Amino acid sequence: MRLRSRILAVAAAAALVPALAGTALAEPGVPGVRAAPAGDTTSPAEKKRVDAVPTPKLGWYACYGHAECATVRLPLDYDAPKGATTEIAVLRVKARDAKKRIGSLFVNPGGPGGQGTAMAYQAGDFLGPDVLDRFDVVGFDPRGIGYSDNVACFKSAKDQALALVGLSVAFPIGAKQESAYVKSAKALGKGCSTTGKKLAGAMSTAEAARDMDVLRRAVGDKKLTYLGFSYGSALGQYYANMFPDRLRAVAVDGILNPVSWTGTKKTENEILDDRLRSADGAYKALKEILVRCGKAGKPACAFAEFGDPVKNFDVLAGRLKAKPADIDGRKVTYADLVGGMLGELYYPDGYFFIDAALTDLWKATSPASTAAQAAAARKALAARMAARRAKVEQQQDAAGKILAKGFPYDNGLDAFSGVVCTDGRHPKKAGNWPALTAASDKRAPYFGRAWGWASVQCAGDSWTVRDEDAYTGPFNRRTNTPVLIVGNYYDPATNYDDAVSSSKLLPGSRLLSSNSWGHTAYGSSACATDAVNGYLASGALPPAGTVCVGDIQPFEPEPELALDTRGPADAGAMATRPGAAGRPTELPPVATRVPSSTLLGTR
Numbered sequence: 001m002r003l004r005s006r007i008l009a010v011a012a013a014a015a016l017v018p019a020l021a022g023t024a025l026a027e028p029g030v031p032g033v034r035a036a037p038a039g040d041t042t043s044p045a046e047k048k049r050v051d052a053v054p055t056p057k058l059g060w061y062a063c064y065g066h067a068e069c070a071t072v073r074l075p076l077d078y079d080a081p082k083g084a085t086t087e088i089a090v091l092r093v094k095a096r097d098a099k100k101r102i103g104s105l106f107v108n109p110g111g112p113g114g115q116g117t118a119m120a121y122q123a124g125d126f127l128g129p130d131v132l133d134r135f136d137v138v139g140f141d142p143r144g145i146g147y148s149d150n151v152a153c154f155k156s157a158k159d160q161a162l163a164l165v166g167l168s169v170a171f172p173i174g175a176k177q178e179s180a181y182v183k184s185a186k187a188l189g190k191g192c193s194t195t196g197k198k199l200a201g202a203m204s205t206a207e208a209a210r211d212m213d214v215l216r217r218a219v220g221d222k223k224l225t226y227l228g229f230s231y232g233s234a235l236g237q238y239y240a241n242m243f244p245d246r247l248r249a250v251a252v253d254g255i256l257n258p259v260s261w262t263g264t265k266k267t268e269n270e271i272l273d274d275r276l277r278s279a280d281g282a283y284k285a286l287k288e289i290l291v292r293c294g295k296a297g298k299p300a301c302a303f304a305e306f307g308d309p310v311k312n313f314d315v316l317a318g319r320l321k322a323k324p325a326d327i328d329g330r331k332v333t334y335a336d337l338v339g340g341m342l343g344e345l346y347y348p349d350g351y352f353f354i355d356a357a358l359t360d361l362w363k364a365t366s367p368a369s370t371a372a373q374a375a376a377a378r379k380a381l382a383a384r385m386a387a388r389r390a391k392v393e394q395q396q397d398a399a400g401k402i403l404a405k406g407f408p409y410d411n412g413l414d415a416f417s418g419v420v421c422t423d424g425r426h427p428k429k430a431g432n433w434p435a436l437t438a439a440s441d442k443r444a445p446y447f448g449r450a451w452g453w454a455s456v457q458c459a460g461d462s463w464t465v466r467d468e469d470a471y472t473g474p475f476n477r478r479t480n481t482p483v484l485i486v487g488n489y490y491d492p493a494t495n496y497d498d499a500v501s502s503s504k505l506l507p508g509s510r511l512l513s514s515n516s517w518g519h520t521a522y523g524s525s526a527c528a529t530d531a532v533n534g535y536l537a538s539g540a541l542p543p544a545g546t547v548c549v550g551d552i553q554p555f556e557p558e559p560e561l562a563l564d565t566r567g568p569a570d571a572g573a574m575a576t577r578p579g580a581a582g583r584p585t586e587l588p589p590v591a592t593r594v595p596s597s598t599l600l601g602t603r
């Protein structure tokens with residue numbers, strides 16, 4: 001994993017110094033947490049569910065060099081604590097300084113489908129030294145996912161491959177692709193509602209929150225300390241509302257508004273992304289990069305050579321819509337272009353690779369290019385695509401997906417769907433998605449379809465399994481300690497507006513903003529990273545209204561400062577996006593909810 005130069009946001013950092021310097025008041029029995037006025041309490045129903053489960057004894061054993069692993073069986077249905085169970089995998093990396101240890105820090109990387117075990121294993125790569133010294137970092141794979149018992153919506157890898165053949169594009173364009181995509185999505189929904197019903201009907205975020213509360217007891221903590229990214233922000237907010245009196249410190253970054261995530265009676269006919277507006281965030285980020293490219297000009301941004309980058313991106317998109325580019329025998333489509341851009345927007349330095357890809361694609365497809373220029377551009381693109389494919393295959397091999405068993409079942413999409421579809425409300429007919437996503441694309445150009453198609457398998461005419469104990473609110477409970485909510489202006493997956501609205505939902509919470517690039521702010525802004533680390537360790541919040549500055553800004557030179565290991569600049573992206581550098585080969589890849597294309601990728 002690459003380490004990057006850092007910038008301290010001078011004004012914001014100056015304001016943070018006194019706030020993070022020991023101003024917290026300890027709550028009795030809970031180290032490093034300031035006292036707060038009495039808030040709401042855990043409901044009798046939730047108390048009955050989770051407290052009826054005896055505290056598990058975790059049989060820790062050494063694993064993966066520096067970690068400890070355990071598995072535990074928890075109720076499949078918390079209304080029947082002595083009934084069927086499901087196995088949950090847990091991994092921890094112990095605090096480096098036993099004398100300063102506060103307790104355990106639970107982490108979740110998002111997805112849905114991301115593995116907490118993988119994130120905890122990598123704690124040393126992205127968490128701050130004070131956090132690593134004082135906390136056992138604990139991650140668990142939510143039910144149905146990773147090393148926990150897996151959900152499987154098809155009886156075999158063959159059945160899965162045949163059913164999902166229509167999902168082989170980044171997102172569908174045109175009636176033929178849309179029809180095939182809907183057909184496969186409905187097959188997935190029906191498979192999860194029948195073959196995979198047992199687990200798919202018990203994978204709501206509420207169940208993960210209940211599991212986490214039991215595991216909190218199992219590691220010996222009186223209150224929960226938690227750090228969640230992306231979808232992990234939803235898990236943190238669910239826990240805060242379901243167990244509002246059981247928090248020590250909860251920090252969430254890359255925010256999904258839980259009301260938008262679950263939907264309401266009023267919004268039940270809207271597709272998920274029309275509520276979350278991830279597409280709007282992605283378009284905002286891409287457009288700002290293109291605007292800055294035009295202002296920087298050459299040589300800072302090569303794509304500016306051809307004129308206004310904003311207008312020329314639309315021209316290039318139109319070319320690929322009309323005719324895919326032939327790059328070394330492989331077709332690069334409009335959907336590949338959009339998927340590739342979205343993938344790069346996940347990284348703080350993604351603008352650099354966006355510039356390179358757009359420049360080569362322009363030269364390869366422009367009527368004004370000479371034969372030599374077009375050939376050179378196609379060669380550069382082919383090399384980039386080959387490198388990306390090799391990287392993906394290397395990661396798959398490392399995870400045992402190719403070499404271990406030959407043709408194992410990959411349940412990533414099953415796991416993602418098991419959470420998304422059981423958590424919220426979705427339109428009734430999958431056949432309505434072409435019109436719905438077309439409307440989304442008008443609102444959020446390029447990305448409306450890319451994000452909108454991600455939930456089509458949840459349509460009511462295919463996904464019928466339900467979790468009767470899914471939590472749908474309220475999401476405005478008053479917690480016993482403030483929750484820190486972190487939002488990034490240019491996040492392409494979790495719209496900054498959701499951070500603002502979520503902070504208004506949760507009484508006493510504190511919004512920390514950053515003009516960072518990429519997905520999530522932690523690790524891409526030293527100011528935001530320090531604020532989160534300080535809050536987790538001491539309970540002290542950053543001053544209200546704090547706006548941090550991202551360390552990397554498009555087309556601006558990075559200052560030559562000493563490298564710092566508090567967290568890689570793409571720490572948040574590492575946690576939630578496949579193909580990220582630095583993932584340990586012993587653990588499987590972390591899943592994500594980003595629609596992606598491997599053709600234009602460079603990671």
